Amino acid sequence: MSGVRVLVGTRKGAFILRADGTRKKWDVSGPFFGGWEVFHVKGSPVDPNRIFASQSTSWFGQLIQRSDDGGETWEPVGNQFTYDGVPGTHQWYDGTPHPWEFARVWHLEPSLSDPDTVLAGVEDAALFRSVDGGASWSELSGLRGHDTGSAWQPGAGGMCLHTIIVSPKDPRRIFVAISSAGAFRSDDEGTTWRPINHGLHSEGLPDEDAEVGHCVHRIALHPSNPDVLFMQKHWDVMRSDNAGDSWSEVSGDLPTDFGFAIDVHAHEPETVYVVPITSDSEHFPPEGKLRVYRSRVGGNEWEPLTKGLPQEHCYVDVLRDAMAVDSLEDCGVYFGTTGGQVYASSNSGDSWEPIVRDLPAVLSVEVQTLA
Amino acid sequence: MIRVVLPAHLKMLAKVSGEVELEVVGTASPASVIDALEERFPMLLGTIRDPLTRQRRKFVRFYACERDLSLEPIDVELPDDVTRGRSPFFVIGAMAGG
Secondary structure, eight states: OOEEEEEEEETTEEEEEEEETTOOSOEEEEEESTTSEEEEEEEOSSOTTOEEEEEEETTTEEEEEEESSTTSSOEEOOOOOOOSSOOOEEEOTTSSEEEOOOOEEEEEEEOSSOTTOEEEEEETTEEEEESSTTSOOEEOTTTTTSTTGGGOOOBTTBSEEEEEEEOSSOTTOEEEEEETTEEEEESSTTSSOEEOOTTOOOTTSSSTTOSSOOOEEEEEEOTTOTTOEEEEESBOEEEESSTTSSOEEOOTTOSOOBOSOEEEOSSOTTOEEEOOBSOSSOOSOGGGOOOEEEESSSSSSOEEEOTTSOOSSOOOOOOTBOEEEOOSSSOOEEEEOTTSOEEEESSTTSSOEEEESOOSOEEEEEEEEEO | OEEEEOOHHHHHHHTOOSOEEEOOOSSOOHHHHHHHHHHHOGGGTTTSBOTTTOOBOTTEEEEETTEEOTTSOTTSOOOHHHHTTSSOEEEEEOOOOO
16 A cells, blocks of 8 residues: 655654555654754655665764665764865855855755665755765765855855755756755756856845855756746745746745745646745744645745644744655645644645644655655 | 763764773773774764864863863873773763753
8 A cells, every 4th residue: 555754854853754645644753863953864766765864963963874674773874075175165154255164964865766876965065976875975076166166155054055956857967056055057967067046136145136146945846847947045936947047936926935945746747835934034924824825827826725724823934845745646745844843735735734743843854655 | 991971962873871881902092082982883983073184073072080181182191090990081062951
């Protein structure tokens, strides 16, 4: 029987939530790595029993954990993330040069074709690849070495490479996003890169239409249409129909276009989900109402999805990697909050129920759809 | 034999409870104790010392015999009570709370 496994990273450990295909009754296991920050947990599309987790603390550094039995047991693998060559500097918050320093792994992206290959997006922004199941890591330094690299600046959460998407139709094509440098694309498996930020407009930059410097919060695409990208920027929800060559705003009638998470329905390439957040200083939903907004037409026209979600006194945030979809026939949508709730919808967002209510602050949510 | 007390996060990672007992070859110093610790528990590599610089992480301290050895040279010989196993060598995570 089909089922789903929801992989949750939190401020104090990882959790795994399991259900059969009805998604009515959930089994919750964890915490794994209790007391450690787990920024991301993601399974291999090739071998769903292989799962990678990014575990870290400011005290004891970075570890990568790997499970080969669907999250029952874990073993630490390689944790050496060494920048290629002399790292040089990027810009600090005050505009002065600052040495590139590894802090943590924000995002792990297992290969679509090889269970031993996985990409890691790190802070300070760089992309690493392992081809031995996480045992060793090497930097794809063409990204950090881009001509603009020395001008990149951190966002409030650090200078993190948080989004990695490998094109399902062309594995040579990789999209990444960095706060707050912007979005970049490689068409040669990560060797060379170019910024793809034309059409982004960011107040707060000396040149509001600059080639780099935009605080992109997340990018999502539908596997059947990988040239169409949806972006939640610091402010503005954006869309590209040409693999990022240019962007147009599709915020439309959203109550606010600030937010972090964005995702696409598993079976409807023009159905997009966002969670509007009041502002960059007020990291909570407008009016204290937790609402997911859905567009069925690829943006601009949005409907609030509220059934089952708190509609008063709710002041949680939904972080950039904390929303995911399953690919069951009736698409499931999931998101986690900084208040420790993980909400699930088994009907494309029409109604919601909490799977759990009291986890530590949720940093990431991923879903595995199991045969 | 050197007795080592690890902080809770690292005990969990190394899957140990209580003290760890190590045989250290040559002069027992913070560096050689951590070397022996990492050899026995490879999962601790990079958690006490930065993997690149091999320097103590900034939120980690070394204590022994009611002294803070953190700012001593990392290859300084440990006190006699530690090398004889009468007193443990402590790896401490900086206090966190709020």
